[in-house]
Amino acid sequence: MAKRKTAYVCTECGADFMRWQGQCGECKAWNTLQEITVSADKNASAGFTGYAGQTEATVQRLDSIDINALPRFTSGFKELDRVLGGGIVPGAAMLIGGSPGAGKSTLLLQVMCFLATGRKTLYVTGEESLQQVAMRAQRLQLPKDKLQLLAETHVETICQLALKEKPDVMVVDSIQVMHVSDVQSAPGSVSQVRESAAYLTRFAKQHHIAMFIVGHVTKEGSLAGPKVLEHCIDCSMMLEGESDGRFRTLRTHKNRFGAVNELGVFGMTDKGLKEVGNPSAIFLSRAEEPSAGSSVMVVWEGTRPLLVELQALVDYSQIANPRRVAVGLEQNRMAMLLAVLHRHGNVQMNDQDVFVNVVGGVKVAETGADLALLLAMISSFRNQPLPQELIVFGEVGLAGEIRPVPNGVERLMEAAKHGFKRAIVPKANMPKKTIEGLHVTGVSRLSEALEAV
Numbered sequence: 339m340a341k342r343k344t345a346y347v348c349t350e351c352g353a354d355f356m357r358w359q360g361q362c363g364e365c366k367a368w369n370t371l372q373e374i375t376v377s378a379d380k381n382a383s384a385g386f387t388g389y390a391g392q393t394e395a396t397v398q399r400l401d402s403i404d405i406n407a408l409p410r411f412t413s414g415f416k417e418l419d420r421v422l423g424g425g426i427v428p429g430a431a432m433l434i435g436g437s438p439g440a441g442k443s444t445l446l447l448q449v450m451c452f453l454a455t456g457r458k459t460l461y462v463t464g465e466e467s468l469q470q471v472a473m474r475a476q477r478l479q480l481p482k483d484k485l486q487l488l489a490e491t492h493v494e495t496i497c498q499l500a501l502k503e504k505p506d507v508m509v510v511d512s513i514q515v516m517h518v519s520d521v522q523s524a525p526g527s528v529s530q531v532r533e534s535a536a537y538l539t540r541f542a543k544q545h546h547i548a549m550f551i552v553g554h555v556t557k558e559g560s561l562a563g564p565k566v567l568e569h570c571i572d573c574s575m576m577l578e579g580e581s582d583g584r585f586r587t588l589r590t591h592k593n594r595f596g597a598v599n600e601l602g603v604f605g606m607t608d609k610g611l612k613e614v615g616n617p618s619a620i621f622l623s624r625a626e627e628p629s630a631g632s633s634v635m636v637v638w639e640g641t642r643p644l645l646v647e648l649q650a651l652v653d654y655s656q657i658a659n660p661r662r663v664a665v666g667l668e669q670n671r672m673a674m675l676l677a678v679l680h681r682h683g684n685v686q687m688n689d690q691d692v693f694v695n696v697v698g699g700v701k702v703a704e705t706g707a708d709l710a711l712l713l714a715m716i717s718s719f720r721n722q723p724l725p726q727e728l729i730v731f732g733e734v735g736l737a738g739e740i741r742p743v744p745n746g747v748e749r750l751m752e753a754a755k756h757g758f759k760r761a762i763v764p765k766a767n768m769p770k771k772t773i774e775g776l777h778v779t780g781v782s783r784l785s786e787a788l789e790a791v
Contacts, residue, residue, distance in 0.1 A: 346371040347528045352569075374521060374529030408546060414452035417604060417613040418445075420641070421575060421588050423596015426507065429546040430595065431539040433513075433567055434588075435553040436577035441586055442552050445577065445604070445611050446509050447475060449550075453507050454484035460505040464491040464515035478610040491525065493518045493534050497541050505547060510538060512552035513567070536570050568592060579606075579699065585620060586611065587700065590640075599703070600640030618645035618756060621698040628726050631718030634758070635710035635731045636749035637702055643745065643752040645729075647697040648707065650714035655691045666696030667707065675712055675734060682738030682784045685716060706743035708734035709762070709787060716788070724791060727759035732767070738784040742766035750776060762790050 346355045348371055353364040361368050410425030419425045422432070436442050443466075450459050463471055468489050475482050486503060490496050493516050500508060510516065516534040517525040524530065535551065542549040553567060568574055572594045579586035588602040603617040614620060622634065622645050631650040636643045648667075655661065664672045672694055679685050692715060696702055709732035717724050731749060733741040743749075746767030753761060754776040765780035781787045 344373055347374055347532070349528050352528070352532070372523070372528055374523060374527075374532075411457075413449050415445075415449065415602075415604075415613050416615075417588065417602030418449065421590050421593075421596075421600045421602040422573060423593055423600070426548045427572075427595050428506070428548050429543045430573060431535075431542050431549050431551060431571040432573040432575065433535075433551045433553055433571045434575045434577060435555055437555045440577045440579055441604070441606060441611050442577055443511055444474070444478070445588075446511065446550055446552065447471065448478065448480060448610050450507065450509055451475065451480040451482070451485050454486075455481065457506040458486075458504060459484070459507045459509075460486045460488060460500060460503055461509045461511070462488045462490060462496055463511050464489070465512055480610075491515050491517060493537050497537070500541070500547070501545070504545075507548045507550070508542070509550045510552065512554055513538075514554050531567065532570075535567055539570050583699065585614070585698070597640045601642075601644070618643075618752070621646045621700060622756065628723035630721045630723045631714055633710045633714040633717065633724055634729050634753075635707055636729060636753055637700075637704060637706065637731075638743075638745050638749065643749045644700070645752065645756055646700050646702065648702075648710050648714045649695045649697060650711070650718045651693040652687060652690045652715055652719040655689055660687075660689060661691045661693070663692070664694045666699070666701050667694055667711065668703070671705075671708070672711065674736070675708055676715070678734055678736060678738060678784065679712055679715070683712075683716075683788055685719065687715070687719060690719065704743070705733040705741075706731045708732065709740060712784070713762075713787070713791060725760060727757070728791070729753040729758045729761045730763075732762075732764040732781070732787075734784060740764045740781050740783060740787060750778060762787055 346358050348362040348365060348367065350367045350370045351362065351365040353362055355371060358371055362370055408428040410427055412419055412425050434442050450461050453459050461471065468487050471487060472482065488496065488499060513531055513535055514526045517530050518533045518537055521529050521533050538549060538551065551571065573590065574592040575588055575590050577586055577588050584606055586604045586606060588604065590598055590600045592598065603614040603620065604611040605614050633648050634645060635648060636645055662669060662673055676687055676692065694711065710730040712734060713724060713730055731743060733743055735741055742764040746763060747769050750761055750769060750773055754773050759775065759777060761776055761778045763778060763780060765782045768778060768780040779790050781790060
């Protein structure tokens, strides 16, 4: 028998250690090291024992590789194709995560039923029975005559059956219940998740099978074994949205075949997930009467602009330390902007509670929201609403300067398409040609922006 040795893996960051210790040396977390068994057999460690068809590795020159041999193909959802970078790549391992009830299994079942009409597909379910999957497909009124189903949790068995079926696309739902024979720990542990994901990924690449892997989110808000899964897959997507909400957002965190931070928007209906062609219309469901503390900006998500509404509520604080709460924005950046507003705008909010929210549950990570956020806070502080037809974007520096943002002209054109008449943007983002129906004001300092409104 091959000799076995043990190692210890941190459940928080995925770091490996030769012996157990109380604190992880990488992320400094306590009592997070779990023991795993590592086989000394090279073939076993590569994840290719247990099924036939293994090919020997060969050395090839870069220009001799035919990249047209594996063309992309559509998933049937334009929003999903956008997130994936233009379609599904054969041999790619794609991880889709999210909280329970977000719609991961529903979305993948819809995709697989569509692909089954023209390609060989295999849906592997480990958490549900075949009858439960069939009942969901019937409820969603999906075609059921082509899709192949398999209820199995043993990874080696799944790969053996996949070799016989030879599918073009596979779904493994979910990685938390899969297990391999060489690892003695229970399914769902870090060692089982890592070995199962590595096994399936290598199998998919060797046989050019596009594989979707479902991963659940832990109570801390990250995928089980977060760093363990990220490094071995090609594309990591997160399906976000409240279980009682209507809309879901699909965002990429890693993509070897397309843009990162691409965003797809879906609506949850009784017939499954439906893609939303114009997401800006959802996030701009504003009141008819203008209200103080509301401003609209254009964020750049991946390869397209989106219009979102920022809301701010500034009120006198009843406690010694005023509260600073930001939902959908970075809280530390909001505190920095308040200091810039005090220093360069002569507006003091030291005794005010400040609450900031992005309408629609969107998370804005770019710095182009700085100017819109400042104007929204001033509007609420002085109880003076901003014009309904005003669009704002721009980065605010610590010296009070307004810095440009990427894709300024495309943002302005998107705003004009939705009927906005005025825009306050950085002076460096002023368009060279006038945009019909949109009056653009360029500013270079915070004081100029305050005067413009």
